[in-house]
Amino acid sequence: MTETTETPKTPAAAPAEQRGLIPLPLAAARALLLVGGIATTASTFLPWTWTSDFPGDLTVNGYPGGLQILTLVAGLITVLFALASYGVRGLGWLLPARNNAPLVLTALSGFAVTWYTVLTIAGELGGIVNWEPGTYIAAVASLLPVIGALALPQDATDTTKEALKAYIAKPDRIPAPQATAPWIQRLAITIIAALALTVFAYGIDAEDELFIGFLIVVVFTSWALHSAGLFDRFSHLTATNRSFALAMGFVAAIAFPFTQTNDHYANLGVNILIFGTVALGLNIVVGLAGLLDLGYVAFLGVGAYTAALVSGSEFSKFSGVQFPFWAAALTGAAASLVFGVLIGAPTLRLRGDYLAIVTLGFGEIFRIAVNNMDGVSGPDITNGPNGIPSIPDLSFFGFNFGDSHDIAGFTIGRFANYYLLMVLIMALVITIYRRASDSRIGRSWIAIREDETAATAMGINGFRVKLIAFALGATLAGLAGTVSAHVTYSVVPNPYQFAGAAPPNSAFLLAAVVLGGMGTVSGPFLGAALLYLLPEKLVALQDKSLLAFGIALILLMRFRPEGIIPNRRRQLEFHETGQLDVPETTTLTDEPAITKAGA
Amino acid sequence: MRFGGLTAVRSVDFTVNSGEIVGLIGPNGAGKTTFFNCLTGLYVPTEGTVSYKGTVLPPKPHLVTKAGIARTFQNIRLFANMTVLENVLVGRHTRTKEGLWSALLRGPGFKKAEKASEERAMELLEFIGLAHKRDHLARNLPYGEQRKLEIARALASEPGLLLLDEPTAGMNPQETRATEELVFAIRDKGIAVLVIEHDMRFIFNLCDRVAVLVQGEKLVEGTSDVVQADERVVAAYLGEPFEATPEDTQPATEAESTTSTKGEAQ
Numbered sequence: 001m002t003e004t005t006e007t008p009k010t011p012a013a014a015p016a017e018q019r020g021l022i023p024l025p026l027a028a029a030r031a032l033l034l035v036g037g038i039a040t041t042a043s044t045f046l047p048w049t050w051t052s053d054f055p056g057d058l059t060v061n062g063y064p065g066g067l068q069i070l071t072l073v074a075g076l077i078t079v080l081f082a083l084a085s086y087g088v089r090g091l092g093w094l095l096p097a098r099n100n101a102p103l104v105l106t107a108l109s110g111f112a113v114t115w116y117t118v119l120t121i122a123g124e125l126g127g128i129v130n131w132e133p134g135t136y137i138a139a140v141a142s143l144l145p146v147i148g149a150l151a152l153p154q155d156a157t158d159t160t161k162e163a164l165k166a167y168i169a170k171p172d173r174i175p176a177p178q179a180t181a182p183w184i185q186r187l188a189i190t191i192i193a194a195l196a197l198t199v200f201a202y203g204i205d206a207e208d209e210l211f212i213g214f215l216i217v218v219v220f221t222s223w224a225l226h227s228a229g230l231f232d233r234f235s236h237l238t239a240t241n242r243s244f245a246l247a248m249g250f251v252a253a254i255a256f257p258f259t260q261t262n263d264h265y266a267n268l269g270v271n272i273l274i275f276g277t278v279a280l281g282l283n284i285v286v287g288l289a290g291l292l293d294l295g296y297v298a299f300l301g302v303g304a305y306t307a308a309l310v311s312g313s314e315f316s317k318f319s320g321v322q323f324p325f326w327a328a329a330l331t332g333a334a335a336s337l338v339f340g341v342l343i344g345a346p347t348l349r350l351r352g353d354y355l356a357i358v359t360l361g362f363g364e365i366f367r368i369a370v371n372n373m374d375g376v377s378g379p380d381i382t383n384g385p386n387g388i389p390s391i392p393d394l395s396f397f398g399f400n401f402g403d404s405h406d407i408a409g410f411t412i413g414r415f416a417n418y419y420l421l422m423v424l425i426m427a428l429v430i431t432i433y434r435r436a437s438d439s440r441i442g443r444s445w446i447a448i449r450e451d452e453t454a455a456t457a458m459g460i461n462g463f464r465v466k467l468i469a470f471a472l473g474a475t476l477a478g479l480a481g482t483v484s485a486h487v488t489y490s491v492v493p494n495p496y497q498f499a500g501a502a503p504p505n506s507a508f509l510l511a512a513v514v515l516g517g518m519g520t521v522s523g524p525f526l527g528a529a530l531l532y533l534l535p536e537k538l539v540a541l542q543d544k545s546l547l548a549f550g551i552a553l554i555l556l557m558r559f560r561p562e563g564i565i566p567n568r569r570r571q572l573e574f575h576e577t578g579q580l581d582v583p584e585t586t587t588l589t590d591e592p593a594i595t596k597a598g599a
Numbered sequence: 600m601r602f603g604g605l606t607a608v609r610s611v612d613f614t615v616n617s618g619e620i621v622g623l624i625g626p627n628g629a630g631k632t633t634f635f636n637c638l639t640g641l642y643v644p645t646e647g648t649v650s651y652k653g654t655v656l657p658p659k660p661h662l663v664t665k666a667g668i669a670r671t672f673q674n675i676r677l678f679a680n681m682t683v684l685e686n687v688l689v690g691r692h693t694r695t696k697e698g699l700w701s702a703l704l705r706g707p708g709f710k711k712a713e714k715a716s717e718e719r720a721m722e723l724l725e726f727i728g729l730a731h732k733r734d735h736l737a738r739n740l741p742y743g744e745q746r747k748l749e750i751a752r753a754l755a756s757e758p759g760l761l762l763l764d765e766p767t768a769g770m771n772p773q774e775t776r777a778t779e780e781l782v783f784a785i786r787d788k789g790i791a792v793l794v795i796e797h798d799m800r801f802i803f804n805l806c807d808r809v810a811v812l813v814q815g816e817k818l819v820e821g822t823s824d825v826v827q828a829d830e831r832v833v834a835a836y837l838g839e840p841f842e843a844t845p846e847d848t849q850p851a852t853e854a855e856s857t858t859s860t861k862g863e864a865q
Contacts, residue, residue, distance in 0.1 A: 435702055435705060436703060440688075440691075441697075441698065441702055443688055443692075446678065451676050451678060451679075454677070454678065455678075455689070456641075457660045457661075457670055457672075457676075458664060458692060459661050459664035459693030460692050461661045472699065
């Protein structure tokens with residue numbers, strides 16, 4: 001994030017110039033880290049309060065519960081990193097750059113979640129009388145690693161501000177990973193996929209205080225892993241084992257409903273998937289072709305309404321018609337395609353801001369038109385504001401999506417059924433996205449985004465190529481819409497607006513793409529998961545969620561304009577990081593440059 | 600070509616024959632780049648036509664490129680965040696036709712075409728001497744190499760006529776000489792070259808013919824010797840009043856820019 005501000009470490013820098021913010025010898029600082037981490041971990045086995053009124057039941061001796069589990073995890077991570085800083089065999093990979101930032105951030109993670117818990121106990125139960133001795137121990141123990149981490153020696157800097165920055169910054173250069181056997185790489189990917197699934201499953205089940213604690217730990221730990229350079233390592237790993245990584249991601253996605261006992265969470269899962277899939281479709285339009293589309297949700301609406309009309313619902317205009325799902329999905333996608341071309345053909349002649357405004361207008365036209373087609377203000381097609389309710393559940397070869405099914409001892413409820421269907425559609429959309437972006441047409445989209453004039457001068461028919469991007473994006477949204485109609489039982493015009501308090505709407509879709517990372521596959525899904533889960537979980541935020549998102553987006557644009565998961569191109573666009581992207585293999589084995597043309 | 604009341608290029612009748620290197624010079628603001636933009640369809644000429652191999656070109660940039668006229672830009676306009684190889688591959692766009700379906704289905708035809716494109720692009724990169732930097736981002740190349748890459752990108756569309764807009768601007772003498780050799784090598788491939796340049800030594804070494812554009816009108820056209828000997832050219836460059844300056848009394852409706860290659864006169 002701030003890698004450019006850190007001065008490069010030179011071998012000549014004498015140890016005397018290195019000092020910590022807190023004057024302590026190195027041995028003491030490290031010992032504080034390790035002992036503090038262990039003590040924090042141990043303290044979670046003590047009761048932190050006397051009453052089980054506090055969510056998660058923190059009263060049991062020898063058995064951590066609720067927020068204590070998060071403290072336990074944060075403590076263990078602190079211990080792991082502390083051991084790695086001691087150079088313990090087998091943990092060296094945790095600190096490839098041997099920098100202090102991961103230690104500071106993991107220590108902060110434990111500190112923040114522990115103190116959040118401690119303060120919430122006092123706040124919710126009414127005063128510090130509710131603290132047990134274990135609470136005090138935890139509070140003190142979690143503070144120790146922070147002190148230790150801040151006492152770690154750092155290159156001398158001019159100001160305290162720079163010194164603090166250096167403690168949380170990623171180093172300029174991450175040493176290249178050692179060559180590992182393919183099976184180790186695959187094992188690592190498998191373990192990471194399993195871990196990611198566990199974290200996601202835990203987070204989606206967490207409520208209220210627990211979710212906030214979860215967020216604290218996840219944010220600090222991810223930041224620590226990022227500053228250690230482990231995310232770079234991971235993306236390198238997935239790049240070399242691309243198909244395997246995709247397959248593992250797919251397996252993890254399928255495994256998710258089997259980790260859930262409550263169908264409500266599968267409902268969250270399927271909504272996140274729908275939201276994410278539509279965001280990925282938007283990513284073709286915005287991330288690849290660079291067309292700012294502010295009315296994208298209308299295509300989701302077209303798909304949903306089409307599927308509802310042919311679903312056999314008795315409130316549908318065509319109530320006698322019931323398409324099988326594959327036909328409904330194709331019809332929905334085709335209807336969206338037609339609308340995409342109809343809207344795109346006149347608007348794509350505009351560039352930049354003008355395009356954004358016109359697409360915004362067309363998006364609203366869809367909603368208003370659907371609202372009025374109730375037989376009073378217009379033709380009777382969409383049933384107006386009442387929408388089309390009681391859409392029947394899907395049924396494949398006698399497999400009814402509305403019923404629960406038992407698979408290998410796990411109960412798969414209604415939403416889990418749809419979730420699994422949506423995983424298939426997501427896989428299809430990801431395949432389409434990846435194949436389209438890595439082709440002649442994908443290159444021409446990027447060229448158009450980079451410099452439209454130069455692109456047309458290079459022989460690209462700008463309008464045609466942009467129309468293809470627009471139509472493809474619309475089709476994918478329509479496809480997702482057909483499933484969303486069945487999941488939500490009914491379609492109404494209201495969600496398909498530009499901005500609202502809950503996803504999906506055009507503003508949220510765009511935010512998911514920008515937040516997650518434009519031009520990447522995983523970015524929109526991460527963005528969608530965040531934007532869907534946060535308002536869902538943080539009930540206290542409900543009426544201020546838009547304000548919170550506004551602030552979050554501003555902060556993101558200030559500190560990480562390329563999104564949480566940066567596209568290689570975007571990252572270089574926003575940060576003058578020079579030659580970071582140059583593949584190491586080619587620079588070393590180069591032949592001498594041929595300088596004379598035609599020679 | 601007129602912009603409102605301003606006539607930028609007027610009645611320029613101009614022909615490039617195949618296998619020729621033709622220079623286009625003139626003081627700043629003479630309308631050289633505007634003339635290029637008219638040729639390549641970036642501007643729609645108010646009057647006049649552009650024809651190539653006997654057919655009149657529509658004023659659409661991508662159709663002009665498809666017909667066989669490629670160009671570079673005065674201010675480098677590479678796709679900065681694409682790799683060197685990708686830049687050249689974009690130049691191949693008109694000579695390939697794999698559409699979205701082919702990309703999604705990934706049949707054998709798609710793979711073959713992608714491979715052929717890449718091979719052709721690598722040939723071009725070797726030709727200009729950037730093959731070893733294929734995976735670098737275009738923005739990270741040094742200035743001189745960016746210029747070369749722009750030429751390679753233009754060559755990728757397999758043009759019959761290459762328009763170079765100030766290819767040596769900002770280059771040192773060595774780089775200029777290298778560019779000179781590059782242009783000769785391009786001509787040896789049978790590609791006609793029309794080049795705008797301010798470096799007179801470069802132009803007079805390179806070009807079979809030179810045309811001088813002053814205030815939107817063609818002043819003189821001929822071999823290097825003829826142009827160098829012409830007093831009016833010197834006068835135009837040194838800023839002395841030029842007697843044949845277009846008068847405002849004449850309504851500016853006769854703007855015409857005509858070019859044809861391969862000896863097909865308009």
